Every structure is written in structure tokens, then in C-alpha cells.
Amino acid sequence: MRPFSLLLPLLLLLHPIFFSPTSALEFLFNSFSNITNATDLTLIDDAMLDATVIRLTNDTVQYSVGRVFYPTKLAMRPTSNSSSLTSFSTSFVFSVLPEIASSPGFGLCFVLSNSTSPPDALASQYFGLFTNATAPFVAPLLAVEFDTGQNPEFNDPDGNHIGIDLNNIESAITTPARYYDSSGGLVPVQMRTGQNVRAWIEFNGTNFEFNVTVAPANVSRPSLPTLTYRDPKIANYVSAEMFVGFSASKTQWIEAQRVLAWSFSDTGVAREINTTNLPVFQLSSSSSSSLSSGAIAGIAIGCVVVVLVIPSGFYLYWRKNKLEREEKDEIEDWELEYWPHRFSIEELSQATDGFSKDQLLGFGGFGKVYKGTLSNATEIAVKCVNHDSKQGLREFMAEIASMGRLQHKNLVQMRGWCRKRNELMLVYDYMPNGSLNRWIFDKPKTVLGWDQRCRVLADVAEGLTYLHHGWDQMVVHRDIKSSNILLDAEMRGRLGDFGLAKLYQHGEVPNTTRVVGTLGYLAPELATMASPTAASDVYSFGVVLLEVACGRKPIEMEAAEDEVVLIEWVRELYARGRVGEAADRRLEGQYEQEEMEVALKLGLACCHPDPQRRPSMKEIVAVLVGEAAAAAAPAAFLSELARGDSNVFSGGGGGSEEESEEVAPLQPQPPSV
Ligand SMILES: *[C@@H]1O[C@H](CO)[C@@H](O)[C@H](O)[C@H]1NC(C)=O
Ligand SMILES: *[C@@H]1O[C@H](CO)[C@@H](O)[C@H](O)[C@H]1NC(C)=O
Ligand SMILES: *[C@@H]1O[C@H](CO)[C@@H](O)[C@H](O)[C@H]1NC(C)=O
Ligand SMILES: *[C@@H]1O[C@H](CO)[C@@H](O)[C@H](O)[C@H]1NC(C)=O
Ligand SMILES: *[C@@H]1O[C@H](CO)[C@@H](O)[C@H](O)[C@H]1NC(C)=O
Ligand SMILES: *[C@@H]1O[C@H](CO)[C@@H](O)[C@H](O)[C@H]1NC(C)=O
Numbered sequence: 098m099r100p101f102s103l104l105l106p107l108l109l110l111l112h113p114i115f116f117s118p119t120s121a122l123e124f125l126f127n128s129f130s131n132i133t134n135a136t137d138l139t140l141i142d143d144a145m146l147d148a149t150v151i152r153l154t155n156d157t158v159q160y161s162v163g164r165v166f167y168p169t170k171l172a173m174r175p176t177s178n179s180s181s182l183t184s185f186s187t188s189f190v191f192s193v194l195p196e197i198a199s200s201p202g203f204g205l206c207f208v209l210s211n212s213t214s215p216p217d218a219l220a221s222q223y224f225g226l227f228t229n230a231t232a233p234f235v236a237p238l239l240a241v242e243f244d245t246g247q248n249p250e251f252n253d254p255d256g257n258h259i260g261i262d263l264n265n266i267e268s269a270i271t272t273p274a275r276y277y278d279s280s281g282g283l284v285p286v287q288m289r290t291g292q293n294v295r296a297w298i299e300f301n302g303t304n305f306e307f308n309v310t311v312a313p314a315n316v317s318r319p320s321l322p323t324l325t326y327r328d329p330k331i332a333n334y335v336s337a338e339m340f341v342g343f344s345a346s347k348t349q350w351i352e353a354q355r356v357l358a359w360s361f362s363d364t365g366v367a368r369e370i371n372t373t374n375l376p377v378f379q380l381s382s383s384s385s386s387s388l389s390s391g392a393i394a395g396i397a398i399g400c401v402v403v404v405l406v407i408p409s410g411f412y413l414y415w416r417k418n419k420l421e422r423e424e425k426d427e428i429e430d431w432e433l434e435y436w437p438h439r440f441s442i443e444e445l446s447q448a449t450d451g452f453s454k455d456q457l458l459g460f461g462g463f464g465k466v467y468k469g470t471l472s473n474a475t476e477i478a479v480k481c482v483n484h485d486s487k488q489g490l491r492e493f494m495a496e497i498a499s500m501g502r503l504q505h506k507n508l509v510q511m512r513g514w515c516r517k518r519n520e521l522m523l524v525y526d527y528m529p530n531g532s533l534n535r536w537i538f539d540k541p542k543t544v545l546g547w548d549q550r551c552r553v554l555a556d557v558a559e560g561l562t563y564l565h566h567g568w569d570q571m572v573v574h575r576d577i578k579s580s581n582i583l584l585d586a587e588m589r590g591r592l593g594d595f596g597l598a599k600l601y602q603h604g605e606v607p608n609t610t611r612v613v614g615t616l617g618y619l620a621p622e623l624a625t626m627a628s629p630t631a632a633s634d635v636y637s638f639g640v641v642l643l644e645v646a647c648g649r650k651p652i653e654m655e656a657a658e659d660e661v662v663l664i665e666w667v668r669e670l671y672a673r674g675r676v677g678e679a680a681d682r683r684l685e686g687q688y689e690q691e692e693m694e695v696a697l698k699l700g701l702a703c704c705h706p707d708p709q710r711r712p713s714m715k716e717i718v719a720v721l722v723g724e725a726a727a728a729a730a731p732a733a734f735l736s737e738l739a740r741g742d743s744n745v746f747s748g749g750g751g752g753s754e755e756e757s758e759e760v761a762p763l764q765p766q767p768p769s770v
């Protein structure tokens with residue numbers, strides 16, 4: 098135990114304790130409860146006190162930045178003309194909790210700044226502290242970053258590192274977040290799991306040395322620092338007096354950056370924080386509770402897939418019975434195991450007016466889809482799919498059940514299920530604005546603007562990123578196409594029907610392979626391998642991206658011969674350096690030329706014949722949302738394209754579209770909900 102822990106009994110109060118002998122700056126916040134912002138802390142922009150902690154960004158605003166400072170500035174030099182700086186010691190506990198584990202990360206900074214609002218700070222990026230200018234200038238601003246995102250263009254080693262920033266988002270030094278345990282071993286520290294992380298920063302103003310240490314809050318202080326940085330240049334980045342505090346920012350992804358406790362001293366080692374009773378933050382993991390609250394708040398949609406083969410004798414027997422009787426008798430144990438919410442057939446029948454024709458929304462890829470309204474006025478959609486084999490139903494149900502737990506703002510939420518004889522019905526959120534294809538091809542009343550299209554594409558890319566990376570097991574969608582992309586009341590894009598394609602595979606004789614997907618969207622490798630992967634989803638997404646940018650279907654039989662296949666046509670234009678001409682005419686030039694070209698090139702990159710060379714969904718999201726920070730990640734494939742080397746496409750799967758046409762049996766493109 099360290100000697101100053103003997104002071105602990107003095108520090109147990111929840112209220113901060115101040116010692117202000119002359120110019121010394123020393124304080125301890127074991128919690129931030131009962132603090133009035135005007136006097137004890139300076140809260141800037143979106144930062145706020147939230148019960149006992151400080152929240153730096155606001156979840157509900159898309160671009161958020163927040164800073165918190167101690168209101169008294171720190172005198173940076175012991176005497177006004179001293180060449181050495183003031184030494185200080187600080188320790189704090191923070192928690193960084195993303196809503197979606199796979200979304201881009203932001204992190205937070207401990208900062209010393211001449212101003213509580215650094216003049217060149219960007220509003221939503223770079224911790225809300227730095228400019229995006231490439232040649233940072235000398236200004237009184239230095240920070241220790243706890244970065245939970247990777248910006249390769251700034252040489253970030255990974256999405257979980259610490260670094261020293263001298264008025265520059267590109268750190269002077271970085272190191273992965275980890276600590277030395279008592280035997281000298283390095284233990285990684287995950288800073289983006291919401292767990293409470295403790296940091297210690299020691300600065301020696303005589304030799305300009307920073308030591309930074311991170312460890313989980315329940316681990317005692319490691320004896321060796323994680324990072325040491327010594328450089329007299331640091332003196333260039335300080336002013337006579339500086340504010341000390343924290344800063345963070347975020348774009349549209351939610352990442353809660355919290356500071357739970359903070360101790361600071363410029364006269365010795367910062368006093369110990371009592372970490373025993375700190376709050377713990379995690380996502381509410383109970384999907385059922387969020388489901389029900391969502392159901393109350395929102396719209397539900399029903400969908401039904403029915404898969405059963407029943408000997409005809411049984412069938413006739415059941416027919417004779419009343420519906421409810423039949424239904425009850427049919428429930429098997431395993432059905433109850435899997436599903437969080439089981440609708441009764443009466444409920445769904447009532448909701449859809451007895452599955453009346455008037456309620457028919459269309460024929461989805463898997464069967465009829467009805468619109469319905471539950472007794473609590475919740476709107477739902479009910480999808481019915483017939484299947485020719487009972488074989489695999491259980492397996493399929495297990496899979497769909499696990500998908501019922503997938504929740505993301507860009508997925509159409511499944512609400513429940515019902516089975517009636519040989520029909521299984523799945524209940525989903527109702528999407529009032531229908532599917533994307535209707536807004537792009539079917540002579541819509543209003544042409545979707547480019548910004549709106551980009552937003553929908555980014556939404557879908559995010560949803561798909563979640564399927565690929567946000568869940569403990571990767572979920573391959575297998576059937577991405579514009580008719581499977583739905584628009585909610587706010588015209589935000591949501592991906593539907595994920596995983597349903599598997600139903601068809603399960604029903605097949607094991608040794609035969611049958612490609613599931615939709616003609617025109619299928620990756621060429623599926624012709625030979627028939628096992629869908631994340632990369633084949635990326636291919637289909639690329640086709641959708643091109644459709645949306647060009648405003649035409651992937652295969653347009655009426656088009657001129659060399660324009661029938663969308664990808665071929667765009668590639669051809671690209672090879673001739675005229676890719677911009679593929680843009681949808683109906684947009685009437687209402688878009689940034691450069692943005693359009695990046696989108697088209699991105700679409701082509703996604704449709705690269707070699708699955709290995711397609712970008713990942715994460716990289717795609719980064720490009721689509723114009724994260725300057727992330728734009729360099731796909732720079733490699735974009736620059737490959739930029740070289741004008743159209744041969745990149747003839748490597749792996751020449752004539753790919755024709756191949757996939759031959760192999761893909763599949764549904765014609767169905768209109769869907
Ligand atoms: C905050 O102050 C109120 C009233 O002064 C008191 O009841 C409450 O316990 C305090 N909360 C904490 C966490 O100290
Ligand atoms: C912070 O101060 C502002 C005005 O000074 C006040 O409106 C706001 O409610 C305060 N917030 C908190 C969390 O105390
Ligand atoms: C977040 O921002 C929204 C929109 O500006 C605002 O209405 C809301 O009060 C903010 N939330 C908090 C907790 O400050
Ligand atoms: C500044 O430094 C000079 C010598 O370098 C010293 O004589 C003087 O007292 C110092 N002034 C202050 C204000 O410390
Ligand atoms: C630091 O801030 C003070 C007052 O806010 C200002 O007068 C001074 O010019 C700033 N110094 C630098 C180097 O920016
Ligand atoms: C920096 O941001 C400004 C304003 O957001 C933008 O105009 C400029 O292009 C950006 N520069 C770089 C190098 O990203």
C-alpha cells in the first residue's frame with residue numbers, strides 16, 4: 098500500500114475537498130454529485146452533470162462536443178520567468194460505453210488549455226479540441242488522449258490507445274492501452290467496454306516528462322507507467338495559466354464518455370480516489386425489457402413464416418378443429434424455448450382483418466406480407482412464408498430467435514412470431530415509407546435527393562456493420578438488395594429480412610448447394626463456392642450503392658447492350674475516366690461531384706471480383722459518413738481504383754455477372770414491403 102493511502106480516511110466525503118494554500122491547485126472529486134456547475138466546475142457545450150458523474154457528450158444530438166474544466170487555472174510556471182514548468186499529478190476514473198460495439202470510437206482527453214473553447218476545435222471530431230489542419234501550429238494546448246477509435250491517417254496503432262497530443266490530433270507518441278502487472282507482464286486494458294478505467298498522469302515540469310498509466314479501476318496502481326514521454330518542446334505548448342479538464346466529441350454514433358472521479362494536485366502526488374462505490378455503466382442487456390418498452394413506444398410489424406409438412410391425415414384432423422384449439426395443440430416445447438414473444442393467431446388475424454386482401458402489402462421474398470394494427474394501435478407487418486420441408490425448421494427457428502435479439506436502429510426490428518399449422522409468422526416493425534427500390538426506380542412522386550440517398554446508404558451500411566461485427570457471431574445477411582431496405586417514418590434506412598435466406602438452405606438436401614440471393618446482387622464467387630460470407634454481402638451492398646447513385650436496376654434488359662449490367666457499365670465508364678457520368682440524371686446535378694465519384698468508386702470497390710480486396714463494412718461506413726478521420730482506411734482500394742487500372746476487375750472473376758446469372762436460380766426480384 099502506498100504511503101499516502103494513509104490519508105484516505107480524510108477523503109471519504111462525497112463532497113470535493115479543497116486545499117488552496119496560495120497558488121496551489123489541489124482537489125479531489127470522489128463523485129460529482131451535488132455540484133453546481135457555475136462554481137465548482139465549468140461545463141462547456143454538451144458536457145453535463147448526470148447524477149454522480151460527468152457526461153461529456155449528448156447522445157441525442159448527432160454532432161456533440163463537451164468539455165469540463167476546473168474553474169481555476171493552473172499556473173504553469175513556478176515563477177514568471179522560470180524555464181521549468183509546474184509539475185502536477187492527477188488521477189481520474191472514466192468509462193467509455195458505445196451503444197454499438199462496432200461503431201467508430203471517439204474516446205476522451207485529459208487536457209490543459211489556455212481557453213475552455215480552443216479556437217480551432219472541430220465540433221464533432223478530434224476530441225473537440227483540435228483542428229483538422231495538416232500542419233498544426235504552436236498554441237497553448239496539450240492533451241493526453243484515451244482514444245477508442247483508430248485513425249490510421251494519424252498513425253493510431255489501434256482503436257484502444259493512449260497518447261500525448263501537442264496541439265495536434267496526430268499524437269507525439271502513442272501506445273496501446275495496457276498496464277504492467279506486479280510480475281512485469283503487460284495486461285491489455287479495454288477502454289471501450291464501459292468498464293471503469295483509472296488513469297494516472299504525472300508531469301515533471303523540470304525535465305518535461307509525462308508518465309501515463311491506465312488500468313481497470315479495481316486494479317491497484319501499477320508500479321510502472323504505461324507510457325513515458327519526455328520532450329522540452331512541451332514548454333512551447335503552455336501558456337502562463339491553463340485550464341485543466343476533460344474533452345470529448347462524437348459524430349452520429351453514441352458513445353457515452355463519463356468521468357466518475359477526479360483528483361488533482363500541483364504540490365505532490367494527487368490524493369487517492371476511493372473507487373469502491375463508483376457506479377458501473379453497461380448497456381442494458383435484457384433485450385426483452387427493451388423490446389417491451391420499444392413495443393409500447395413504437396410501431397410493431399408482424400411477419401410470419403410457416404414451415405411444416407404434416408401428413409395429410411393430421412392436416413385434415415387439425416382442419417376440423419377450431420383455430421385456437423389447433424394452435425394450442427401444435428405448440429411444441431422447443432417453440433416456447435426460443436421465442437420471447439409469441440402472438441396468438443387471433444391477435445394477428447384481428448390485426449390484419451383476417452389477413453384480408455386489403456391489408457396485403459406485397460409478396461416479399463419469402464411470402465405474403467400483410468399490414469396490421471394491434472389492439473394498442475401499434476402498426477405491424479406480418480410475413481407468411483411457406484416451406485416445403487419440416488427438416489431444419491427447428492434449426493432455423495433457433496437462428497431466427499437469436500436474430501430476434503439483434504437490435505440496431507438500422508435493422509427492421511422483429512417483434513415476435515406465431516405459428517398456425519404449417520404457417521409460421523414473424524412480426525416486424527411496420528415501415529411506413531416502404532422499400533428503397535420504390536423511391537429509386539418506380540417513378541416516385543418525389544425524387545430522393547443525394548443527401549437523403551447518402552444517409553440511407555450510410556444507415557444500411559451501419560446496420561450491416563452491426564450484423565457483421567457487432568454481435569458475438571457474425572451474421573451474414575445473404576440477400577441485400579434495394580427491396581430489402583426499408584425506410585422508416587424519418588426516412589432512415591433499415592435492413593430487413595436478415596438471416597431469412599438461410600431458411601431455404603436448411604430445407605435443402607445437405608450435399609447439394611443452392612445459392613440463395615437475388616439475381617444481379619450475387620457476388621461472383623458464390624457461383625463456385627456457394628457459401629455466403631461478409632464479403633459477398635459487401636458485394637451486394639456495392640450493387641445497391643451503385644443502384645442508388647445511378648438510379649437504375651442492376652440489370653436493365655431494355656438498356657443498350659453494353660449498359661444492361663449496371664456494374665459493367667459503371668466499370669466501363671470508370672475505365673474511361675468518366676465515372677461521374679453514371680450519376681442518376683434525375684438528381685439534376687444537385688450533388689457534390691466529388692462525393693458522387695467517391696460513392697461510385699466505393700460501389701465499384703465493393704464489387705471487386707476478388708472478395709479479399711473488397712473493403713470491409715466498417716471501412717465503407719467510414720467513407721459514407723465522410724469521417725475525415727476514417728477516410729484514409731479505404732484509401733488503399735480507392736487509390737487502386739484511382740490509378741485508372743480497370744484491370745483490377747478482371748483478376749478474379751472475369752465475366753462475373755454472367756456467371757452468377759447462370760448459377761443463381763432464385764427468386765425474381767419480388768416487390769416487397
Ligand atoms: C445531494 O444533496 C442532497 C440534499 O442536499 C442529499 O440529500 C443527497 O444525499 C446528496 N447526494 C449525494 C450523493 O451526496
Ligand atoms: C449549469 O448552469 C446553467 C446556467 O449557469 C444552468 O442553466 C444549468 O442548469 C446548470 N446545469 C447543471 C447541471 O447544474
Ligand atoms: C441533448 O440535446 C438535446 C437537443 O439539443 C436536448 O434537447 C437535450 O436536453 C440534451 N440532453 C441533455 C441531457 O442535455
Ligand atoms: C527573472 O530571472 C532573473 C534572472 O534570470 C531574476 O533576477 C529575476 O528575479 C527573475 N524575475 C522573476 C519575477 O522571477
Ligand atoms: C491565453 O488566454 C488569454 C485570456 O484568455 C489571452 O489573453 C491570451 O492571449 C492567450 N494566450 C495565448 C498564447 O493564446
Ligand atoms: C477541415 O475542416 C474544414 C471545415 O470543416 C473543411 O472545410 C476542410 O476541408 C477540412 N480540412 C481537411 C484537411 O480535412
Ligand SMILES: *[C@@H]1O[C@H](CO)[C@@H](O)[C@H](O)[C@H]1NC(C)=O
Binds near residue numbers: 302
Ligand atoms: C523531476 O525530475 C528531476 C530531474 O530528473 C528530479 O530531480 C525531480 O525530483 C523531479 N521532480 C518531480 C516532482 O518528480
Ligand SMILES: *[C@@H]1O[C@H](CO)[C@@H](O)[C@H](O)[C@H]1NC(C)=O
Binds near residue numbers: 308325
Ligand atoms: C516516470 O516513470 C519512471 C519509471 O517508473 C520514473 O523513473 C520517473 O520518475 C517517472 N516520472 C514521473 C514524472 O513521474
Ligand SMILES: *[C@@H]1O[C@H](CO)[C@@H](O)[C@H](O)[C@H]1NC(C)=O
Binds near residue numbers: 313315316
Ligand atoms: C476487476 O473486475 C473485473 C470485472 O469485474 C474482474 O474480472 C477482475 O477479476 C477484477 N480484478 C481484480 C484485480 O479485482
Ligand SMILES: *[C@@H]1O[C@H](CO)[C@@H](O)[C@H](O)[C@H]1NC(C)=O
Binds near residue numbers: 105109371373
Ligand atoms: C471507500 O468508501 C466506502 C464508502 O463509500 C467505505 O466503506 C470504504 O471504507 C472506503 N475505502 C477506503 C479504502 O477508504
